[in-house]
Amino acid sequence: MTYFEWVPELDTGISVIDNQHKRIVEYINILDQAVREKDVSAVAEVVEQLTDYTVTHFTFEEELMQKHGYPYLDAHRKVHQAFTERVQNYKKRIDQGEDVSRQLLSDLRIWLTNHIKRDDKDYVEICNKIDHGWVSKAVSRLFGT
Numbered sequence: 001m002t003y004f005e006w007v008p009e010l011d012t013g014i015s016v017i018d019n020q021h022k023r024i025v026e027y028i029n030i031l032d033q034a035v036r037e038k039d040v041s042a043v044a045e046v047v048e049q050l051t052d053y054t055v056t057h058f059t060f061e062e063e064l065m066q067k068h069g070y071p072y073l074d075a076h077r078k079v080h081q082a083f084t085e086r087v088q089n090y091k092k093r094i095d096q097g098e099d100v101s102r103q104l105l106s107d108l109r110i111w112l113t114n115h116i117k118r119d120d121k122d123y124v125e126i127c128n129k130i131d132h133g134w135v136s137k138a139v140s141r142l143f144g145t
């Protein structure tokens with residue numbers, strides 16, 4: 001069974017954002033698999049990739065909000081920062097051999113679901129008039145694709 005199933009309520013309607021969120025969900029499912037297989041080195045590797053990707057995604061979102069003059073950018077950025085610190089703390093504990101990956105998984109699923117539904121959906125109305133040229137430039141600059 002898939003650990004974190006994508007549900008339509010998670011769609012923001014901004015496809016570039018939805019695709020990035022889906023990628024994060026994919027990483028969470030890969031992490032779940034590695035945890036179930038008790039593959040310690042795979043767990044460490046996926047946590048690293050997931051953290052990197054999520055931080056880049058946060059930067060993309062923040063630039064998008066800034067470009068559209070979203071008034072609550074600072075508050076949203078603080079939420080991203082607090083979450084990044086929390087994940088980095090888990091990462092440190094995992095690297096030190098502590099068995100907290102199940103806790104991390106459940107935290108990730110709950111946090112991401114709430115954050116998308118509440119915080120991310122709040123910027124959609126202002127940010128949905130997407131400038132596709134800007135998006136593709138920002139995506140290749142940040143994600144290197």
Ligand SMILES: [Fe+2]
Binds near residue numbers: 076080119120
């Ligand atoms: Fe966000």
